[in-house]
Amino acid sequence: MTYCVAVRVDQGLVMLSDTRTNAGMDNIARFRKSFTYSVPGERAITMMCSGNLSITQGVKAMLGQAIKDATLDPGIETILNCPTMNRVAQIVGDAMCTMQGRYRNTIEMQGSGADASILIAGQRKGGKPRLYLIYSAGNFIEATEDTPFFQIGEHKYGKPILDRIVQRETSLEDAAKAVLLSMDSTLRSNLSVGMPLDLTVIERDQFDFRVRTRIEADDEEFQLLSHGWSAALRKGFEDLPKVLD
Numbered sequence: 001m002t003y004c005v006a007v008r009v010d011q012g013l014v015m016l017s018d019t020r021t022n023a024g025m026d027n028i029a030r031f032r033k034s035f036t037y038s039v040p041g042e043r044a045i046t047m048m049c050s051g052n053l054s055i056t057q058g059v060k061a062m063l064g065q066a067i068k069d070a071t072l073d074p075g076i077e078t079i080l081n082c083p084t085m086n087r088v089a090q091i092v093g094d095a096m097c098t099m100q101g102r103y104r105n106t107i108e109m110q111g112s113g114a115d116a117s118i119l120i121a122g123q124r125k126g127g128k129p130r131l132y133l134i135y136s137a138g139n140f141i142e143a144t145e146d147t148p149f150f151q152i153g154e155h156k157y158g159k160p161i162l163d164r165i166v167q168r169e170t171s172l173e174d175a176a177k178a179v180l181l182s183m184d185s186t187l188r189s190n191l192s193v194g195m196p197l198d199l200t201v202i203e204r205d206q207f208d209f210r211v212r213t214r215i216e217a218d219d220e221e222f223q224l225l226s227h228g229w230s231a232a233l234r235k236g237f238e239d240l241p242k243v244l245d
Contacts, residue, residue, distance in 0.1 A: 001192035002033055002153040004048040005162070005179050006119045008131040008143045011172040012204040013121045015046045016179045018187075020194035021053055034198035035060060037067075039080055040208050043124035045088060046200045050152040051116030051136070052107065058099040059092065059118065066091075085130035089120050089140045097138030117152040125207055157189040158182030176201060176211075177225070184226045197222075 004017040017033040031053060038044040047063075049056035063079055070076040079088045100114060107114040118134040131143035133150045143150055145168045151159060165178040176199070186193050201211035215222050 001190070002050045003151070003155065003158060003183065003186045003190075003193045004033055004050055004119055004153055005149065005151045005155070005158060005182055006046075006048065006121045006131055006143075007149040007162070007166055007170075007175045007179055008121065008129055008168075009148060009166070009170045009172060009175050010168050010204070011175075012206075012210070013046070013123070013129050013131060013202040014172065014175045014179050015048055015119070015121050015200045016183055017048045017198050018183065018193045019196055019198065020192060030194075030196075032198065034200060036200055036209060036212055037063075037080055037122075038208060041125070042207055043080065043122060044202050044206075044208050045079060045085075045120065045122030046202070047092065048119040048121075048152070049116065050118075052112070052114050054107070055096070055099045055103065055114060055116040055136075056118065058103070059095045059116075062095040062098065063092065085120075085122055085124055085127055085132075086142075088122065088124075089130075089132040089134060089142075092118060092120055093134050093138035093140050095138075096134055096136065100136055100138070119150055119152060121202070123202060123204065123207060129202065129204055154186055154190045154193050157186040161185065172201065172203060172210075180222065180225055181229050184222075184229060 002018055006015045019030045021029045021031045033049050035047045066078045067080055070078045079091050104114040115136045120132045123129040132140045134140040148168050149162050149166050161178055161182050195217040197215040199213055200209055203210040
């Protein structure tokens with residue numbers, strides 16, 4: 001399994017994913033779930049994937065081949081030259097639909113699940129930061145002011161802090177902190193989600209990545225954040241009124 005989370009606030013976008021893939025108790029591996037694409041100064045895009053790995057890797061391969069082919073034929077439309085972020089989501093959705101149509105029946109006949117989800121977050125020059133959730137069928141929805149974040153994979157453990165903290169006015173710094181603590185809660189409660197983590201941050205109107213980094217299990221800053229959050233929760237719990245006399 002996996003956990004990916006993306007937040008859209010007024011100041012920009014924050015995206016975080018783990019790297020664990022679980023195909024049974026004796027088949028645990030590490031695969032990158034987060035991929036970045038950019039034309040510096042013009043657009044920056046992050047894609048995060050959950051679900052059937054062969055489907056999502058196939059989608060990524062289709063997007064990458066189109067980008068490569070467009071260097072020889074500029075008339076080929078790709079996520080790096082299309083006119084809007086909405087069109088980016090459509091292109092990714094079309095690739096998802098193609099992969100599902102090609103392999104879904106065969107995968108399910110073998111007893112495996114073919115469902116997959118993709119998060120697309122980014123901004124292009126002339127547009128606003130956008131965040132989309134793409135489903136297995138290739139259709140998608142966009143994050144709004146009322147729903148400023150999306151999660152895919154093992155989302156339930158990390159959702160409460162996002163519900164309490166993240167709003168459109170939340171600073172980029174606080175959004176990143178909330179996303180990391182959301183992941184920390186998930187890591188503690190679900191063994192199918194694991195380190196290392198991939199974090200990307202796109203600051204509004206910069207059209208490049210402010211942060212694009214991998215967080216390893218021994219990362220000191222992440223450990224301080226995790227321990228500080230645990231201590232704050234314990235202190236908050238101890239300070240609550242008694243319920244039994």
